[in-house]
Amino acid sequence: MRLLIVLLLLPCLAVVAAEQSSQKVESITLLDTLTQGAMVRGQVNVKAGVEVLGRSLRIDDEGYFVFGLGRDAEPELTILIHHTNGNTEKKTYSVLQREYDIQYVEGVASKYVSPPPEVSQRIANDAAMVKAARAESRPVSDYRKGFDWPVTGRISGVYGSQRVFNGVPKRPHYGLDIARPVGTPVVAPVEGLVTLAEPDLYYSGGTIIIDHGDGISSTFIHLSKIDVAKGQVVAKGDKIGEVGATGRVTGPHLDWRINWFEHRLDPALVLPPQPE
Incomplete structure (x- = not known):
């Protein structure tokens, strides 16, 4: 009788094990440090979907993807993982904040601050x-x-350095x-x-x-x-x-x-x- 029960349960146990294995594979891995200015590579299950900064990423045949963090990226980053079972997982990461070289220059003639209108x-x-x-x-x-x-x-x-001419911040480098x-x-x-x-x-x-x-x-x-x-x-x-x-x-x-x-x-x- 016990053997019969075990045999009947084997298919169910196999399904549960497969789902757990699939969920484990779909766990996201980031391969680079999350810091302002970084190119960040990662890996996930090839059938999962990944969304970062409002953009859906392409997942290649080996499960790799890439995204980037700008100069002034926020201290917190949210990544959405769309699993094959229809569930969406939300992961939150900390982004290292950098200090940039800011130079303040006064008394600069206007022609050097802004291009001519023509x-x-x-x-x-x-x-x-x-x-x-x-x-x-x-x-x-x-x-x-x-x-x-x-x-x-x-x-x-x-990267990231900036000059402030006559109190007016110019575009960062x-x-x-x-x-x-x-x-x-x-x-x-x-x-x-x-x-x-x-x-x-x-x-x-x-x-x-x-x-x-x-x-x-x-x-x-x-x-x-x-x-x-x-x-x-x-x-x-x-x-x-x-x-x-x-x-x-x-x-x-x-x-x-x-x-x-x-x-x-x-x-x-x-x-x-x-x-x-």
Whole structure:
């Protein structure tokens, strides 16, 4: 009799065990530190759904996904996990807050604070092109292959820094500045698709944007030469241009930026140490 009862219960126990196993697999894992400016990779059950900052993330065939936290990301982050059984799990995480270098400068002439009105339309057109290029997102995971330095050299500007001219806060600096002479080769830090290649934008001069998949993109600005074209696929280490001093700059350097869609990320957080 006991054997009969056990045999009858086995299918039910198997279902319960499968559900528990599935729930365990669907538990989310974050692979990077949650800090302002971070690119955050994670993994979850491939059949689950993940929603962060109001955006549904693409889950690749191995369950990996990515999102980014901007310069001023809030101290608390909520991630929604939509399980295959129809339930939605809400997870809350703490985001490390950073302190940025803020410089206050008084007595600056107005012409150096704001651009002349006659270039306002040009600036708007440039911004629209850049926004469209960063909005392009292929369903690939090139960013998972690891970033290398597009050029090495002295760090002359860091992510998050900001100047306040005559009491008026200017836009924070969202890139990593690497000072090198004009003509120094710039290479792709990881493979991707070129979505913008423009030689003369008002602020950024020679500008390239590369899509690395799932909303992650790189922007390279102030270039003196552009060696790629829109629609071209580049591999890690391919030469894409040369360091310059084009646009609104005070000296030659590469300004490298990383985005997750509209969120500005810190390139320094995805890089290994500079080689000796």
